[in-house]
Amino acid sequence: MTDTIRIAFAQINPVVGDVAGNVARIRQARAQATEQGAELVICGELTLSGYPPEDLVLKNSFLARIREGVEELAAETADGGPALLVGAPWLDGGKRHNAVLLLDGGRIAAVRYKHHLPNYGVFDEVRVFEPGPCPGPMAFRGLRLGVMICEDMWFPDVTECLEESGAEMLVVVNGSPFETDKSGMRQNHAVARVTESGLPLLYVNQVGGQDELVFDGASFALDARCRPILQMPAWVEAVETATWTRGENGWTTESTLAPPLHPLEDIYQAMMLGLRDYVTKNRFPGVLLGLSGGIDSALSAAVAVDALGADKVHCVMMPSPYTSQESLDDAEAVARMLGTRYDIINIEPAMGAFGQMLSGLFAGTEPGITEENLQSRSRGITLMAISNKFGHMVLSTGNKSEMSTGYATLYGDMCGGYSVLKDVYKTTVFDLCRWRNQAKPAGALGPDGLVMPDRVITKPPSAELKPDQRDQDSLPPYEVLDAILSHLIEDELGVSDVVAKGFEEALVRRVWRMLDLAEYKRRQAPPGVKITSRAFGRDRRYPITNAFTRNA
Structure with missing residues (x-):
């Protein structure tokens, strides 16, 4: 003994x-x-x-x-x-x-x-x-x-x-x-x-x-x-x-307690480490992402720089005729603050080429979501071409709110090898951006101080695929949407149970249908860091062919 x-x-x-x-x-x-x-x-x-x-x-x-x-x-x-x-x-x-x-x-x-x-x-x-x-x-x-x-x-x-x-x-x-x-x-x-x-x-x-x-x-x-x-x-x-x-009260040792982290730092650290190990263990030389001037791509870029270093992150702004000067300015400011390489590639010629190529078949139809998606897919093709040429992995920038509702374009903004925001709701994206602008996580390779302009956080989110577009033209306010989604996904509640928590039934049913109908998109999405108890992928497996969604 x-x-x-x-x-x-x-x-x-x-x-x-x-x-x-x-x-x-x-x-x-x-x-x-x-x-x-x-x-x-x-x-x-x-x-x-x-x-x-x-x-x-x-x-x-x-x-x-x-x-x-x-x-x-x-x-x-x-x-x-x-x-x-x-x-x-x-x-x-x-x-x-x-x-x-x-x-x-x-x-x-x-x-x-x-x-x-x-x-x-x-x-x-x-x-x-x-x-x-x-x-x-x-x-x-x-x-x-x-x-x-x-x-x-x-x-x-x-x-x-x-x-x-x-x-x-x-x-x-x-x-x-x-x-x-x-x-x-x-x-x-x-x-x-x-x-x-x-x-x-x-x-x-x-x-x-x-x-x-x-x-x-x-x-x-x-x-x-x-x-x-x-x-x-x-x-x-x-x-x-x-x-x-060994003592009177059994085995013991001197107390040594590392301090706990802020919950937002835990999430940020998870995204950093998940991305760093995915890139380094798979031997990619770095990452490439589309920097739109919006909050999701700004946070993705910040995490990438903190995880890998600015020299391994390449940001590309791909303006269309609907891209605002504000977005151009904000994207450039983010790249400058983070110290990354920054290029601008205008996708208008690609949009025009696709429009001309399809004009005969599309004759007599009204422009709509198809043409909007051609913009996003032009960006996806552009990023994949750069990736093929230089070897950097494309980092997709969509968040969990978008992936839940299908507010994303297959072969467009969903292009990529990995996503750090895949399991992060939009409201948490806002919280993380505010936190990172005020604090620098331990081990981060990015800059001290601000990593994005405050306007990136405060301006209304928009995909800018048509004039004056706002996310809330297509989606409920994010604070409401994310609360409903959390009940439907993490809690696995039914519509009636969510309604009983004080939400409007028609809205809950709409969100529920969007969630289940978008399963076919999520099956084709890149992997991303698991943050919640029910991340999309192996955590949550629903059939794509699903009559319950349509009949309920």
């Missing part, structure tokens, strides 16, 4: 599929922990493969490479340094498991499998993994560790099994994606498990972006009386070692 132990939390940013790179990242974390005097280094869920590995798990060659990486790391622990607790997909008797492995003394000392496999929202682990039995503790240098994997903490049975089997400390390895208010949910479940078991709980989460998911780290620990005693910073890779001592 031991009375003191030094444990390192390793918030690592793995790359899915990069087994060699992830081994190197774990090795580096172990080296840092060695310098800090650690005896055990705890990494996140599936760190060896990156999370989520999805169908890579079905490839036996991939699992064989994972085993090689584990054995390589295990052999290195023969040096007398700290042991490793690492997550990896693991093939055992022909079954694929989400596993956590204790590597110590030059060997694989213990293996445990995830018992509860999430099968909701963005998670479909049941599809690729087999659940393991309820685990018992791991024996480690005189200490019995109650190790569980992410979802296992959300249910009481695994903790009960560990506590009854003699665990002295709960350790949870996680790949828990960011959502607004998610940290509170994690803390609530952790408190419940500590209350039930009377054991301290150590929670280690990964950090980084993977496609539409972004992981915030923010690892923490609670003592046996449910008091927060360790809180690591969010959004950064870090290795932090603490000395745990």
